[in-house]
Amino acid sequence: MAFSEANRTAVERMMEARPLLKTVAAARDVIPGMRDGLLLHAGPPIEWNRMSGPLRGAVIGALLFEGLATSEDEALALVERGDIDFEPCHHHQTVGPMAGVTSASMAVYVVENVTHGNRAFSNLNEGYGKVLRYGAYAPEVLEKLHWMNDVMAPVLAGALATRDELDVRALLAEALHMGDEGHNRNKAGSLLFLKLLSPDVARVAGREVASEVLKFLGDNALSVLNPVMAACKAMADAAHEVEGSTIVTAMARNGTDFGIRVSGLGDDWFAAPAQVPDGLYFSGFTAGDANADIGDSTITETIGIGGFAMAAAPAIVTFVSGTPKDAVNTTMEMYEITETDHLHFTIPALDFRGSPTGIDIRKVVELGITPRINTGIAHREAGVGQVGAGLVRPPMEVFESALIAFAERYGV
Amino acid sequence: MKAETENAAAEALSRVEALLVRGGGDAGDEYVPRSLESAIRILPAARWALISVPGRFAARAAGEALDRGLHVFLYSDNVSIADEVALKQRAVAAGRLMMGPDCGTAWINGIGLGFANRVRRGSIGLVGASGTGLQAICSHVHALGSGVSHAIGTGGRDLDAEVGAMTCQQGLDLLARDPGTDVIVMVSKPPVPSVARSVLAAARSTGKPVVVHFLGFPPPARRLGLLHFATSLPEAAWMAVELSKPGATTETPGEVVCAPGYLRGLFSGGTLASEAVLALANFLEPLHSNMKRESVRSLETVSRSEAHTILDLGADEYTVGRLHPMIDSDLRVRRIAQETADPEVGLILLDVVLGDGAHPDPASELAPAIADARRTRDVEFVVVVVGTDEDPQGLESQVDALTGAGALVFEDLTNALSHVVDRLGGLVASAVPRVALEVLTAPVAAVNIGLESFSASLTDQGAEVVHVEWRPPAGGDDRLLAILDKLRR
Numbered sequence: 001m002a003f004s005e006a007n008r009t010a011v012e013r014m015m016e017a018r019p020l021l022k023t024v025a026a027a028r029d030v031i032p033g034m035r036d037g038l039l040l041h042a043g044p045p046i047e048w049n050r051m052s053g054p055l056r057g058a059v060i061g062a063l064l065f066e067g068l069a070t071s072e073d074e075a076l077a078l079v080e081r082g083d084i085d086f087e088p089c090h091h092h093q094t095v096g097p098m099a100g101v102t103s104a105s106m107a108v109y110v111v112e113n114v115t116h117g118n119r120a121f122s123n124l125n126e127g128y129g130k131v132l133r134y135g136a137y138a139p140e141v142l143e144k145l146h147w148m149n150d151v152m153a154p155v156l157a158g159a160l161a162t163r164d165e166l167d168v169r170a171l172l173a174e175a176l177h178m179g180d181e182g183h184n185r186n187k188a189g190s191l192l193f194l195k196l197l198s199p200d201v202a203r204v205a206g207r208e209v210a211s212e213v214l215k216f217l218g219d220n221a222l223s224v225l226n227p228v229m230a231a232c233k234a235m236a237d238a239a240h241e242v243e244g245s246t247i248v249t250a251m252a253r254n255g256t257d258f259g260i261r262v263s264g265l266g267d268d269w270f271a272a273p274a275q276v277p278d279g280l281y282f283s284g285f286t287a288g289d290a291n292a293d294i295g296d297s298t299i300t301e302t303i304g305i306g307g308f309a310m311a312a313a314p315a316i317v318t319f320v321s322g323t324p325k326d327a328v329n330t331t332m333e334m335y336e337i338t339e340t341d342h343l344h345f346t347i348p349a350l351d352f353r354g355s356p357t358g359i360d361i362r363k364v365v366e367l368g369i370t371p372r373i374n375t376g377i378a379h380r381e382a383g384v385g386q387v388g389a390g391l392v393r394p395p396m397e398v399f400e401s402a403l404i405a406f407a408e409r410y411g412v
Numbered sequence: 413m414k415a416e417t418e419n420a421a422a423e424a425l426s427r428v429e430a431l432l433v434r435g436g437g438d439a440g441d442e443y444v445p446r447s448l449e450s451a452i453r454i455l456p457a458a459r460w461a462l463i464s465v466p467g468r469f470a471a472r473a474a475g476e477a478l479d480r481g482l483h484v485f486l487y488s489d490n491v492s493i494a495d496e497v498a499l500k501q502r503a504v505a506a507g508r509l510m511m512g513p514d515c516g517t518a519w520i521n522g523i524g525l526g527f528a529n530r531v532r533r534g535s536i537g538l539v540g541a542s543g544t545g546l547q548a549i550c551s552h553v554h555a556l557g558s559g560v561s562h563a564i565g566t567g568g569r570d571l572d573a574e575v576g577a578m579t580c581q582q583g584l585d586l587l588a589r590d591p592g593t594d595v596i597v598m599v600s601k602p603p604v605p606s607v608a609r610s611v612l613a614a615a616r617s618t619g620k621p622v623v624v625h626f627l628g629f630p631p632p633a634r635r636l637g638l639l640h641f642a643t644s645l646p647e648a649a650w651m652a653v654e655l656s657k658p659g660a661t662t663e664t665p666g667e668v669v670c671a672p673g674y675l676r677g678l679f680s681g682g683t684l685a686s687e688a689v690l691a692l693a694n695f696l697e698p699l700h701s702n703m704k705r706e707s708v709r710s711l712e713t714v715s716r717s718e719a720h721t722i723l724d725l726g727a728d729e730y731t732v733g734r735l736h737p738m739i740d741s742d743l744r745v746r747r748i749a750q751e752t753a754d755p756e757v758g759l760i761l762l763d764v765v766l767g768d769g770a771h772p773d774p775a776s777e778l779a780p781a782i783a784d785a786r787r788t789r790d791v792e793f794v795v796v797v798v799g800t801d802e803d804p805q806g807l808e809s810q811v812d813a814l815t816g817a818g819a820l821v822f823e824d825l826t827n828a829l830s831h832v833v834d835r836l837g838g839l840v841a842s843a844v845p846r847v848a849l850e851v852l853t854a855p856v857a858a859v860n861i862g863l864e865s866f867s868a869s870l871t872d873q874g875a876e877v878v879h880v881e882w883r884p885p886a887g888g889d890d891r892l893l894a895i896l897d898k899l900r901r
Contacts, residue, residue, distance in 0.1 A: 002901050246899065325440025332443040336450050366885045366896050367446050403895055412898040 003264075003362075006244035010263045011339040011358035014239035014247075014303055017113040019120070019231035021166040024156040028104035031092050031121050035104060036066075040089040042100025042296045043254025044269040048079055048086065052255030052291050057135025057382025058099035059084075064137055065145050066103045072137070090250055090261070094121040095233045095296035097225060098133035098378055099255070106145075107153030109227045111168060113234040120237060122230035124148050124156075127220040133295075134378045134385040148216075155213050159200035166196055168231035171224070172305065173344050176355070181313035183297055183306030184374035184389055186225050193217065193224040225297065232299040239263055239358070246406060247339060248359040251302050251371065251394060255294035255378070258394045262361055262402050265409060270402040272395040277377050279390010280318070291380040293392045298373050304342045304357030307372035307391065308334040312347045312355070316374065324349075330372050331356060337363040337371065361406070364399040444881045448476055451859040455878040459854060462525055462870075463512075464488055464862030465882050470513060471495035472885065472897075473861055478502050478510065483851055485525045486512030486567065487862065493574050496567070500578040507845035509586075510579055512567035516543025519550060519563035523856040523875045526565075526866060534559020536652045537593035539583035541566045541600040545627070545645055549597055552649030558656055561593040562586075562852050571603035571611065581614045581840070582847050588618035589849050595656045596622040597648055602629035605693065605707055610840065612694050615639055617839040621655045623648050632691035633826040637834045673758020673791075675836050676751040677722035678744050680737035684763045684796070684825060685724040691829045695837040696720040702727055717751060720836075722761075738770045741777035748778075752785040759792040759835055760785070761828065762819075766799030766810060773805055775813035782817040792835065793819035796828040 027034045034040075039062055041055060051059070060075040063084070069075035078084055089096050096102050100123075108121040126144060130136035160166065171192050172180075178188030194217050202210050217223045240249040245263035252259055259271035274292040281287065300306035310316065311331035314324035328349060334356040335341075341354030359371055370393040377388040413428075415421035445451040452458055461477035463470060467490025474484045478499065486499075491513035503510035511518055511525075518525040522533055529547055531554040538560065540546045546563045553560055564583035571577045580598070587593045598615055602608070603626060615622040616638055623640045624631075625648040631641030640655065642648035654660055675696060679685035686703060693699050693707035700721040701708040711718055714729050723730075725737045725744060737744050744762070751757050764774050771777075782793050795814050799807045811821050822828035857876040860867040867879040886892035 003899050004901060323440035325442075329440070329443045332450070333446070335453070336446050362896055362899050363447075365892055368883055368885075368887055369446060400889075400892060403892060403899075407895040407898070412895065 003244050003246055006242050006264060007247050007339050007358065007360060010239040010242040010245040010247040010249075013116065013242070014235050014358060015343045016115050017169075017235040017238040018115045019111045019113045019168045019234040021160060021168055021227050021231070022110045022112050023160050024107050024109055024124070024153045026104070027102055027106050027108045027121070027123075030110050030119075031094055031102075031108065033092050037068075037083065038085045038087060038104065039063075040092055040094055040096065040100065040102040041086055041254060042089060042096050042098065042294060043252040044257050044259025044271045045088055046086070046254045046256055050256050052294065053380050053382040054135030054291050054294060054378040055099045055101070055255045057137055058101035058132050059086075060382070061132045061135070061137030061141060061145075062101045062103040062106075065132075065142050066105055088252070088254075089296055090252055091267075092121070093119060093233065093237065095229045095252075095299050096123050096133065097125070097229065097297045098295040098376065099135055100296050101132065105149065107149050109230050111227060111230040111234050113238055116238045118234055118237050120230045120233035122226040122233070124153065125220060125222050125226045127216070127222070128386070130383070130385050135382040136385050137383060151209060152213050152216060155201055155205045155209060156197070158204035159197050162200045162203060168227055169235075169344055171196070172228060172231070173346070175224075176305065176309055176312040176345055177348055179313050179315055181306055181309040181316060181374060182228055183225075183300040184376065185313045185316045186223075186228065187221045189224040189228065190217070190221050193227070229297055229299050232303045232305070233296075235303045236299055241266060244410065246361045246403075248302055248361060251298040251359075251373075252296045253293045253298065255291055258293060258398060260394065260398050260402060262406065265402065265406060268405065270398045270405065272397040272401075275392055275395060277375050277388075277390040277392035279377055279388050281377070281388035282386070285379070285387035289379050289384075289387050291378040293373075293375060294378050295375065297375065301371050301373050302359065304338070304355045305345055307374040308338070308357070309345060309347060309355040310372070310374070311349045314349070333369060334372060336367055337369050361399045361402050364396075365403050368396070370394050370396055370399065444879060446881050446883070448473070448480060448859060448861065448880060451878040451880050452480060455857060455859065455876060457857040457876065458859045458878065459483055459851065460485060460520075460525070460856060460858035462487065462858050462860045462862070462866050464866060466884075467491050467513070468888075469884060471499060473882075474499050474510070474513075475502065477859075478506060478508055481506070481508070482859070483509040484511060485518055485565070486510070486515055487526050487866070488512070489514040493569060493572070496569060497574055500570075500575060504578050504582065507847050509564070509582055509847055509851060511565045514569070515565040515567040517546050517563065518565040519546075519560060520856050521562065521852055521854070523870065523873050525856075525858070525870075528563075529554070532559035533561070535561055535592060535594035535656050536597060537561040537587035537590060537595070538563040538597045538599065539566065539580055539587060540564075540598060541568050541570045541580065542627070543568075545599040545625070548645040549599060549625075549649045549652070552646050553653055556649060556653045558653045561590060568601075571600045571607050573604045573607055577603065577607050577611045577614075580611055584611070584614045584618055584622075586847055586849065586852060588620060589846075590852050592852075594620065595652050596620055597625070597652045598622055599625045599645070599648060600627070602626045606697070608694050609697055612639060613838055614840045616833070616837060623651045623655065630690065632694055633829065635826065635830065636691060636695075637830045637837075673836070674754075674756050675720045675722070675759050675761060675832060676717050676754075676757050677761040678747050678751070679722065679724050679761075679763050680726055680744070681763050681765050681798070682724045682726050684765075684798070685722055687825060688761065688829060689722050691826075692720070692722065692832065695833045702729065717754070723747075738765050741771065741774055741781075745777055745781040748781045748785055752788055752791050755789075757791055759794060759832060761832060762793065762795045764795055764797045764799075764810060764814070766797065766803040766805045766807060768804060770805070773810075775805075775810045779813045779817035779819075782814065782819050786818045793817075794828050794831055795819045795821045796825050797821055797823055
């Protein structure tokens with residue numbers, strides 16, 4: 001078995017994948033295996049009693065949103081009775097930021113990798129403040145979700161239907177040249193997204209609705225994050241299940257555990273307790289308020305952007321009071337543990353060198369360097385929301401246990 | 413902001429402003445790579461890897477450097493001899509230098525690697541298994557007003573039997589081809605005979621004068637052909653400096669033409685035979701003798717020579733019921749015919765000792781025997797004559813007679829042995845592929861893994877270097893390391 005050859009194949013597939021944003025549709029209509037009574041969540045598998053505050057809050061919110069419960073107590077009772085199934089988004093070609101809780105009625109972006117034909121899904125981004133993805137489920141949270149589902153989603157679906165294609169990889173490549181890294185900083189990408197959609201939104205929606213939708217998208221510098229994540233998932237899945245490959249194809253956190261999947265190791269998760277990010281806290285919050293690392297958004301780092309493309313987004317170092325050189329050095333460090341330079345995602349500050357792509361568990365373990373992740377920080381209690389943003393690394397054990405499993409699986 | 417006075421508030425505000433205003437500086441540190449792969453990406457011109465990590469991890473690091481096409485200076489010690497052999501075999505096969513393990517010094521193209529003195533550039537090239545030995549000779553050469561072309565360290569065990577002087581031979585071959593090197597110095601602790609023979613043959617094969625200093629090794633002669641034997645470090649330096657002066661050497665490089673076949677030495681003088689054995693054992697293999705010496709093999713029977721053979725025909729076993737060969741040439745004459753009849757013999761070495769008490773005219777018996785032999789076939793005769801112009805036999809007439817019979821006559825045993833070495837010592841074909849000469853002539857550019865002071869030293873000398881921030885691979889976990897090694901493909 002030539003492991004290096006397998007890795008080249010996996011990463012080539014990852015980079016050849018061309019994800020297009022096709023439409024927005026109800027989860028139950030498009031996500032394979034989606035059903036009523038099933039909630040998808042971020043990260044590796046987890047049972048209710050081990051879920052952290054924000055994930056529990058999002059679960060309650062989703063049950064309220066679906067109308068399966070009318071109060072927090074009812075929702076909790078429903079879960080305690082075992083009437084609700086929980087499965088990772090990743091088991092359904094889906095990714096969700098932070099809690100990532102996705103229910104059957106929720107509108108999701110549908111992304112298709114036209115190179116290899118696989119699809120991926122992600123819910124819609126709610127913006128800032130009290131939001132479900134951080135575990136908030138107050139009435140205004142649900143109200144916004146309903147507006148997104150009932151008003152914005154049909155408009156987006158209609159707008160996308162009038163376009164030939166919306167190439168997310170091309171959008172990302174351009175955003176990286178405009179100071180984004182595609183995970184924590186999506187200011188440029190979100191504006192590009194707005195710009196691409198605006199003419200079509202104006203065509204399909206009434207004047208008032210169009211204005212509301214465009215304002216909502218434009219006010220949210222993370223509006224493109226979710227289609228980007230779905231696109232990253234489509235790229236990562238294209239690289240998954242290459243026999244003999246030690247390339248990581250998923251990194252995800254559920255607020256309790258950090259888990260990874262490896263291309264040559266099928267659908268097994270390698271998980272260990274998630275860590276608390278090191279970062280800048282919003283006024284009035286401290287590290288003591290922070291939940292452990294949470295969300296599927298590490299799919300961005302998995303395919304070579306986010307923390308790996310920090311050199312493209314020097315402004316982001318203010319989160320950890322660093323210098324632009326720190327941003328460059330972060331990317332330089334990630335080259336140590338990756339297979340290659342990305343063909344499409346290039347970094348101006350590094351003379352347009354491709355971003356470090358394809359995490360090789362062999363290199364991670366050998367060099368003792370874990371991936372660098374840019375992330376938002378959730379409050380540890382349900383319903384409070386985001387308290388900061390910063391940097392985090394996965395626990396080394398997940399790579400070590402994956403390496404040992406790999407050796408066993410391939411008999412070396 | 414709260415302040416007790418307006419001034420204090422203004423002061424505080426201005427400090428806040430100063431803290432908020434940034435830019436103009438080159439903030440932050442340059443990236444320090446963590447792996448050889450990244451370092452090479454940063455310095456693609458790198459040709460060398462300097463490795464000084466703990467011994468347990470050193471072979472792994474050196475192997476990776478060789479795999480990536482670099483020459484290796486391996487300072488680390490505590491590397492197993494098996495690892496050293498494996499690394500050097502890989503290096504030889506790849507045409508790369510593998511200096512070390514336990515290589516303390518090298519001086520390449522004007523740049524010191526590891527420990528090195530600041531010395532003048534010059535035409536004296538060194539190769540050696542002794543770091544401080546190389547440093548001492550380099551320093552002496554400098555003090556004597558001459559300079560060094562390159563100094564190639566090999567690591568202390570290179571001349572051990574297991575390693576077989578792989579790096580030393582590569583170094584000799586490189587210095588042979590280096591146009592900037594006129595004289596070579598080879599220094600080591602004394603090698604085992606088989607290795608001594610191979611490195612001395614490699615040294616002769618350079619076609620350049622080579623000063624050999626094997627510490628404590630009995631020098632077979634002050635000089636044997638191109639080889640000059642020193643007995644101390646300062647003497648080695650002095651000899652090299654003298655040899656590097658214009659007109660110091662009479663040999664024309666590359667003139668040596670080897671004769672095929674075995675040597676048969678038929679001596680009447682025991683001490684002359686002994687000295688011949690002492691010198692030639694370093695060059696001829698296998699060498700047999702009726703004399704008991706550590707460096708030679710015995711004969712099945714003293715009446716028949718085997719391979720290369722040197723006989724003391726004055727020994728007891730030959731003089732039972734017979735006169736000593738200094739008086740009676742009968743045995744030698746018969747033996748000359750016997751050896752000539754052996755088609756594998758290429759050269760016959762004789763001594764002729766003149767003086768009172770000796771045969772009144774040995775040439776009268778030996779010259780016809782030589783002439784007869786040479787009529788039979790093209791076997792070479794080398795004769796060393798011991799005598800003075802006042803001896804009763806007449807030195808000149810003896811020499812003339814022997815020369816007339818077709819022998820090459822020397823009046824100095826060492827010169828005679830030198831000639832024998834040149835004719836029969838053989839030349840060593842260099843390893844294939846050879847190490848490209850660029851390793852010496854291109855500017856030194858290196859990746860340094862381990863001791864940071866080695867990086868600083870290269871930078872100070874104006875060489876390009878990228879330092880790798882090394883940590884034990886897989887945190888030093890043996891189980892994970894074993895897996896990683898198997899997953900390298």
